[in-house]
Amino acid sequence: MRRAALAALISHWRRQPLQFFTLIAGLALATALWSAVQAINSEARRSYAAAEGMLGLGSYETLADPAGRMPLETFAELRRAGWPISPVLEGRAQFGDQRIELLGLDFISAPQANLPGNPQLREALSPTEIFLPPGIAFVAPDTLRALHDIDGLPRLIADTSLPPGRLVTDIAVADRLLEAGGEIDRLILLEGAPNGVPSALAPELQRFDRQSQGEISRLTDSFHLNLTAFGLLSFAVGLFIVHGTIGLAFEQRRSVFRTLRALGLPLRNLLALLLAEILLLALLAGGLGIALGYLIAAALLPDVAATLRGLYGASIPGSLAFDPTWAASGLGVALIGALVAAAHGLNAIRKMPLLASARPRAWAVASTRSLRRQALAGLALLVAGIAAPILADGLLAGFALMGGLLLGAALLLPLMLGAALSAGAALARGPVAQWFWADTRQQVPGLSLALMSLLLALATNVGVSTMVSSFRLTFTGWLDQRLVSQLYVTAPSEADGERLRAWLETRADAVLPIWKVDSPLYGAPGEIYGIVDHQVYRSHWPLLASSDTPWEDFYAGRGALINEQLAYREDLSPGDPVTLGPGWTLPVSAIYSDYGNPAGQAIVHLPLLQEHHHELPRLRHGILTKDPEGLARALHEEFGLPRANLIDNDSLKATSLQIFERTFTVTGALNVLTLSVAGFAILTALLTLSSMRLPQLAPPWALGLTRAQLARLETLRSLALATLTFALALPTGLMLAWSLLAVVNVEAFGWRLPMFLFPAQWLWLLALSLIAALLAAYLPVRRLARTDPSQFLKVFADER
């Protein structure tokens, strides 16, 4: 019995290949975008785990001095007092053209399980090899190849479990490479460590758990949350397609269901068979989606890797490994998505009386009451979304705002379209125009799911492109302000730096030292810069908020400038005291924008920095000159400086903008994909509706409209609906952009960006959506224009 009934149900798809294709394609596309995002996230997280978790350091509590590094003696003293601890030194160093992250561990006291390389290999190494210069260091094979001809490095050993760009070595070797002067960053607490802090021996130390450290995964969480949100959005758009297609398939088969039941198939069996059919289709589409998702992820991953490197300095490989976890999650989401989409249809069949009319209703005709209910739910979501950031802090509140905005607007769409079309009908003159508006309004319920997905895609597009363009405009202006020097020079050594400054004195308009120390600020990674007194800073530096006399206070040594990230994180305003080191506190004289930097940063007058940090490296300089090219040539000839040490303003700006553009490549790609999925949704809705349009089009045809006229009106209808949807998507998208700039960005990155409007982009997007609507309408309209008159006549013949 079941086999015969299942065959009858499935035979529907054989006779409706287009519908079958749209169902499979919709679910596969939705799964693909979701899986692609999961694959990217999973690949990146695996890299972080390799960076943090492989060495297992993330699982230990630590002791650290919030003001900065501590002397190695503190470790020795605590160790003598019985504290089971091990020291860690971290930092970045430039080797040739490679920027490498160094991790120094004490190979004696660190737990053996957390050391790189396999135990046999480490045992085979003699202590002299490990501890005495040049020492040994473990790096990823790619990094080994990149560093193989660099002098002054320890002997490098390949370790495939290490992420690219990271070097792990003994703490003594790391101290030499980082020129840390015998200081360490933190102490990891091993098994058996007492509770609390060693207040008697080292009162400056504080205890930190894993979360309070600024590890890469925490910094990049917001980026991945962003991607996940995009994945979910794409999946939601895909679900609209699936919901529509499954709903239509159920509606078209109402008579078959009734016949099956009349011929003796119990309701329970019918529901079970439909469920099996859906699961079968979801498995097929899910499998395809995962394969497609893998391809999308593989294509996007190099840009994601570049983004993460540019934004956070996190290293992940540019190639994708297959992971069954995300594949399973993709399949699970496809199954759940299909079931959610089918739930309504299954429930309707469960409730459908056996003797109910078997004629398909006008597809998905929603009553005014259910439209109102839907609109009310939309309003509630809008209100809840807006309330979220008011009532709660954090990134999730920001995403709740965005979710509320998007879903709320989508649910309100049919009612608003209905109102707009009624207004059109009221203004219409002539019978054809009146019929056009009334008939368009009648189409809205059937098209609403597709139009809702178009609204979601358009609003996302407006929101994200406004955010990116605002960011680009601000960033470009900010670069112009911030990169005040025409030439940037890095001296190879302190001695060269000294000679360079003397040489430049008569040849440049000004030499501005760019000297800094890496120093933790409030327990998180940070840096303090020292600058000299020069008008160029006063006139150019991008201050967001300041005291009455910021520069006067600053140059008098009575104030510090801090970046927006630090101000936001520590809730600091101009006038508040900011702690820059042990016993070193200054009032905040101004807050400046510092886009793209995840770390806290402070700037003080250079003499003040030198006073607190005697060993300040003095290598980088900004040069004010009218002839940067000539000066660079002269520097190259005089000092033999490589080109990498001489960067002119233009190339620095170009590089920064290139990093910026690459950062948003992924967002742009997902944007386009989501819009394509929405375009596909309209196509499928129009195609499926077109098969049910004949009874509505036959009367005007019989009354004198030609098929060509009807086809033109159908095209116009598609364009009108796309335009009206765009009209609602635009304000929704702008609100979305505002939430991204003013809420999500602040929570995720610690900076707020001004919002700019780009009407030219809107026009372009409107043109795109009209083109999508035209393309989507093309096939159904062509079919209509070629419909044989006998088909129209059949409508009247069947009316009995």
Added chain:
Amino acid sequence: MLIDARDLTKTFQTADGKLPVLNGVSLQLQSGETLALTGESGSGKSTLLHLLAALDAPDSGTIRLQGDDITKGNDASRAAVRRNRIGLVFQQFNLIPSLDIAANLAFQARLAGRHDADWCAALSERLGLSELLSRYPEQLSGGQQQRVAIGRALATRPPVLLADEPTGNLDEATADSVLEIMLDLVAETGAGLLMVTHSTRLAGRLSRRLHLSQGRVA
């Protein structure tokens, strides 16, 4: 006794209140007997047929099919009655549009697990469908579709065939030919036939006639 229905009542809830459709109808049908159920629109003919076909349950009264009370039981047991013991022919044919004619013909027999390929072949021969087996319902005329529906109903060799206005959608000549075939096949299989019809002409061709008026046997 093939069908023994007694004192059947059925009331529907409408927007204007309760609408009694059957008010104590009784009827009997013997094996091999052909019975025409006639009456004006709204007299309760189709409702009575739906009750006899176990598509619906009466508010009161009993229906015995070959001695078994089919008014008792749940959806699954009523479905089993329809599947195994009743052949149904509808005015709208109700073929499965996505299956070809051969599959439609064999469908109920397969559902009941009693598919007999030889019998189906014989049926399609008798119904003049042999050349049309690979076509789909939409490619057939109304008369041809109704012949498929009759074949489908008889493919399980049911003891009773219930037909609801089977010729209502057909022209006179086609209606005559369809009824002819149906009567021949019923006689051949020994099944009982109960046919709802508006046409007194067609009703006259059956062995007995029962007229319903305002929910009662007139």
